[in-house]
Amino acid sequence: MTAALLVTLTMVVLVATGALAVLVAGAVGMAPLALGLGFALYGGIVLVVQPFLGVAVLTTFSQLDAIEKLLFGFLPFSFFKTLALATALAILANGLRLRDHVRVMLQQPVVVLAIVFLMLTVVSMAGAEDKVMALASMRKMLSLVLLLLLVAMLADTPRKVAVLLWILVATSLVSSLILLVDFVLGMQLVAQSDAATTARTAEGVARSSGGSDYNPTTAASMLLVGVVFALVHALESPVWRWRLLMIAGIGSIAVVMSFARSAALAYGLVGLVLVWRYRRWQHLPLAIAAMALVGVAALPFIPAEYWERLSSLFGGAADPTLGRRFTYNLIGIDLFLHHPVFGVGPGNFVHHFTDNDYRYLPGRTLLGRELHNMYLSVVVQYGLVGAFPFFAMLVICFRQLRAVQATPCSEAMRVQALALGFAFAAYLVASLFLPNEETKYTWLLAGLSTALFVANRKELARK
Template sequence: MSPFSTTDVHGSHTPSARPRVDDRGILALGTLALALVAVFGQLDAVAKKYAGFLPLSPFELLLALLVGLSALLIALPAGRRPAMIDPLGGKLIALLICWIGVSFVFAEHHDLAFAYAIRAVAVMLLPFLIGMFLRDPTQLQPVLWGIMGAGIVTALIIIYETKTGARLFSTSAAAVEADFEGKIRSAGGSDLNPTSVAQMLMVAVLLAAGLLASGYKRFRLPMIALILLGTAAIVMTSARSAVIGLGIGGIIILFRFYRSRWFPLILLGGIALAATSLLFLPATTLARFQAVANFAEDRSLYRRITYLRIGWDLLQQSPIWGVGPGNFPSHYVEAEYRFLPGRTLNPRELHNTYLDAAVEYGLVGFALFMSVLGTAFFAAARAARRAVDPLLARMAHAIMAALVALYAASFFMPHKDFRYLWLMIGLAMACGAMQRFEARCAGEGP
């Protein structure tokens, strides 16, 4: 019998025990809600256009639903399968949430800190909620399908908007004001900035590539379409970090075949494909990469260096508990930094997730944040290497590749509260918990 069977994990039912409740309906509803979280994470502007009349955003409504269903699962005597919550990862996230509270107390601007902390803690619940509802590998699939399905829609919107110059759904300043050399940078169906959208699309493309490379047999044609359309759309956004992350994730996927006698040929083929694709890069994308060596062409590079200088200065001023969640932008516009090159008069976030965590949460918070990220990576890597269930191994490898790419891309963006980061952390930790449960069941078997 599979370790992920729906039978009682204790194997028997005693007369004195409370009657068990069939929890399959609750788990199915929670799985659907998580899949929709993955969809609306990329297509929030689409959701806003058609559901903007609601008092809360679809993400907030889904999160409230998931929390309520989790409370129901805990209260009812279901007990069919244990929650797949990584014990170490769960403790680290809980400690990080508590430390954010400490940083909040010492923040200078408590109103900003409170608003940011609420948003950050909300997305940090995702790993717990994923562990509550995704109890076996088959339940992981709808969430991955949600990410990849939304990726196809995002890619199509980006390609259309880039070619026509029109805006279909995006309305926020972050989404519509981004351009380069007079050409728009599409944010797809999102109100986030184009770079963040490109990174979410990068995750979707790498999940599809990782699953195909591992022999996953379902939805092959849509996944191939996603890889082709998604890669083209990422390039059209001129998002350098997403292109870099895509390359790193692709290398991880290629090295899945390192034991094959065909690996040298596969590696050379990958290098040749990457080199050939350079010939078809749009001029704006090439210009964005060339601008790295020429600050006169891309003055945002001055601003990025200024972020780092201000961040380092603030970290030295408050190394233990930081300046407080969400407080960097208010310090960024202070008069003492007014002469730094590239600084704007508008509050800006520190565009480096790791330094941002250190500056706003302090070194203790940074250590906890990095421990969470490391735990998630090793959980997915362990599951990809050790899982007996081939479906779990395949999905864990794809999730690991996408997660590492997102970690790399986060060097260039403020992603401490990024929904897709915590969604991928939750999926990675769930894979690790499932592999441990699988091993434990095998050890307890006859």
Template sequence: MSPFSTTEIDAPAAPSARPRVDDRGILALGTLALTLVAIFGQLDAVAKKFIGFLPLSPFELLLALLVGLAALLIALPVKQRPVMVDPLGAKLIALLICWIGVCTVFAQYHALAFEYAIRAIAVMLLPFLVGIFLREPKLLQPVLWGIMGAGIVTALIIIYETKTGARLFSTSVAAVEADFEGNIRSAGGSDLNPTSVAQMLMVAVLLAAGLLASGYKRFRPVLIGLILIGSAAIVMTSARSAVIGLGIGGIIILFRFYRSRWFPLILLGGIALAAIGLLFVPATTLARFEAVANFAADRSLYRRITYLRIGWDLLQQSPIWGVGPGNFPSHYVEAEYRFLPGRTLNPRELHNTYLDAAVEYGLIGFALFMGVLGTAFLAVARAARRAVDPLLARMAHAIMAALVALYAGSFFMPHKDFRYLWLMIGLAMACGAMQRFEARRAGEGP
């Protein structure tokens, strides 16, 4: 019997206790809500088109529902099943949330800091909620399929918009004003910028590739289709960071087979497919990569260097608690930096998640942030390597590849409050907690 069987982990009711409520309905509703978070994370503009009249966004409504359901699980006398929250990861996130509060107090622009802190803390609740509701490996599947299903829709929209030059759902400035050499850069069904959308699609593609490579047998044609059209759509967005992350994730997946005698052939096959794929890369995408060596072709590269220079200067000015959550854009437009190359008159975020965390949260906040990221990676890597349950091992391997790729892509984007980053951290930590529970049930120690 699986170590995650309900009958094995239900705690016996005390003779004098009130009758315990079956928690399966609450957990199922929570799983559905998390699946919708995964879907609308990529398709927020689609949701806005149909339910934009509501006072709250789909994410805000779903987050409120999840928090309410979590409170019910705590308040009601439900059957107690172990919560799959990584203990160290949970402590680090809690400390980071508290430290963000400290940074908000010392921020120069308090209103901006408070607004950003609320948004950042909201998404940092996702790892706790994932662990509360997804308590068995099979419950991870709906969320993963939510990510991958939304990825298919995103890829199809990107391909259509790139070919036709039309915009189907995106309306925000970040989504519709992005272009390169006169060609639009589609943001799919999202109002986020095209690069962030490409990175979410990258996560979906790598989840599909990781599951397929690990022997996952359900809906294989769908997984293959997502890999093909998703990879093509990522290239069409001309998002360099997503292409790089896709390559890194692909290498991690390939090295799953390093002990196989067929590994040299598998590796050569992967290289051959990548080489063939280069023949079909659009000229605009190749131009984006070539521009790295020619700043005149892509002046946004000057701006990226300027982000780093301003960020480093601000970090030196306030190394302990930083400049405050969400305060970098306001410092970016200050007069003392007006002569730096590529700087615009519009507030811009620091396009490097790691330096951004150091600048806005200080070195203490940076250490806590990196601790959370490192804990999530170690948890999912351990689960991929040690899990006895085949389903858990397969999903952990896929999540690990997607998580590392997202970490790599975050070098080029301001993703401290990126929903998919914290959702993936939650899934990674849940995998690690499930593996530890599995080992504990088998008497192998913590």
């Protein structure tokens, strides 16, 4: 059976089944259900014909999940997870056409290590004290690894990889604009979750997550990805240079107004590396002068609370959240020493955080908290056995991006690999202060890294 015939038969079955469901729902007087089934039918047909569109939408809503919930929050199920599952089924429907690329991707170290890590979560769960928490964390990890697989398998050409990378930039711009409007108006335009709507600084200033429903600090780390990508691309290539610099400028202001110290620190470190890298660039003095001018002009609009928040990193202001995070790490180290091999189990740091053994530690609360350090969090909850494939996956991502820069199939691919490498690095620096192992961008960026590597290698083989 040919791939085209299989896809055609799949579409016929889908249309027939969907049409029957719509007719039945309409006949029994359930018009809203009939309308919803009609849209689902149309979406299913589009996915079967072009499953990459599913990945493009998933990439968009990975950061703009607050907008996703605003649009689809009325559904009794998660639109994001349902779309991910539907996209996976669309790959199966296109199995014959995509089989060669899927086979190649299943042999890629990043994909293999992600699957191994997912399998080892089951081993870690066996020793977890709170099985409910462990199971919930495993379900989340399953959807995250699926996101990586979908990106890797469907972004099979340089053009498709580029589309997803530009979506990262576009969503960061959208989230930045929403965040700035939130700050000016003193309200939340789209955010709905408690984590996004109740966050305040120690000085009492309301914080915004922009277009995300994550907490403002995590949202800032995702926003930073698109900002750094745009900045590095603008420095490295004349393509859309001034537009990208404008986007990077807007995003930089948004990073400041997010009051996220981790994002500011990561951005500052990356900025220093970029200044050193481009120290011989003929336009560097002009660029620094322009940035300094913009910075001076923006000073009156930056609230004093932001400087107080930053100064707390160096002991300049009291901030109880820093003490709490130090306590998180102390508890994490103690748990690791007692469970070094398989860890305490997925999601179980929250369970152990409230243990009586830690009741006298400064900053400890009666409510369970996550360990705000992705690297230590992975080691604590999954042990050394689970942490090895996770860390190895991240290392190989950068090796693959470096390989593309060394032997690119085109100048565009070289610039994209370099920009993605800096953006990913900034995100991982910010992850020193965040539990980002369960954040979509960790797995999305890993999938993009290996997709870019394989697409570049395929193009080189054709030449």
